[in-house]
Amino acid sequence: MNVTRFIPYAILIALIIFGGYQFKQHHDTKAAFNKLDSKYTALKNNSKQQVSSDATNFLKAFYNYEGRPKKESINGLTTKKLQDTLFQTYDQLGKEYKMPKGLEYKSEIKNTTIYHARDEYDSKAKVLATFDSVITINGKKSDAKTLAEIQLKLQDGKWIVTGYKTLNNVSDYEGS
Template sequence: MKVVNYTKFIPYIILVALIVFGGYQFKQHHDTAAAYSELNTKYNALKNNSKQQVQKDATKFLTAFYTYEGRPKKESINGLTTKKLQNTLFQTYDQLDQEYEMPKDLKYKSEIDNTTIYHARDEYDSEAKVLATFDSIISINNKKSNAKTIAEINLKLQGDKWIVTGYKTLNDVSNFEGN
């Protein structure tokens, strides 16, 4: 009977154990890195969705959209909204420009004042729906008209900035679809 010398196999066993352990460590590192990345994304979303940041970006959109002379310009809200929303908001103006030319002696100016942004909560994931109220001030040949406006604004966090993805004016606060 032949005796098997197991000591010859010890280096191979150690090598296999090291490969298995290394693979396990690699997988653990990969899983930990993925979990960190996900948590970091959530942390950045929470850090950047403070009430002040949402208010600032929503107010910046409203000011850019409603402040103009003559006709509103699509370019004024570049970087503040999605392209799809820009096209939706300016669809009527684009059609109007083709069918109607504004009289040269008509001085038309639009601006807003007293903007307030309301939140249901201070914490969101990466989307927010807010209620805004503001005074819309229209001047035609230096005669001013002031109207209280209520609007619903949907925003989505992109990087460190809230981008407007939806906008509609409301007849009444009860029409607000936020929580």
């Protein structure tokens, strides 16, 4: 039996096996790279500054108004579900209660600070916000310090508010 006849076949089989191994290795490496690249993109877009900015924009849109708050003011900043939750009381009041003529009502916030539980987020964030809520009724101002927990998720490169609640004190904050 002549072994030299089988050497080209053995080399061909070895090349096919090695090529298949290289193809699988390339495929696995590319999949791992894509996963890391999407995670990197998320981390790059969810810096403290971006989360703080989007959370602050939500607070300003929600609390700064004259007369009555408007659901449209937070369009694009929150999920539809959260909008419905936040405005269900106002929607009900709007049907049952008319604002008296001559009543000037203004709401605004000042001194907003966003505290981060962690330095980095994957695609979700939870922050603690403090701000001064200033209510002016017929020229008379009343202000109060407010604590709030804001939950956000990264959606199309922007942080969208998915959950919001005011807190009685900082120990009620559920962030990590």
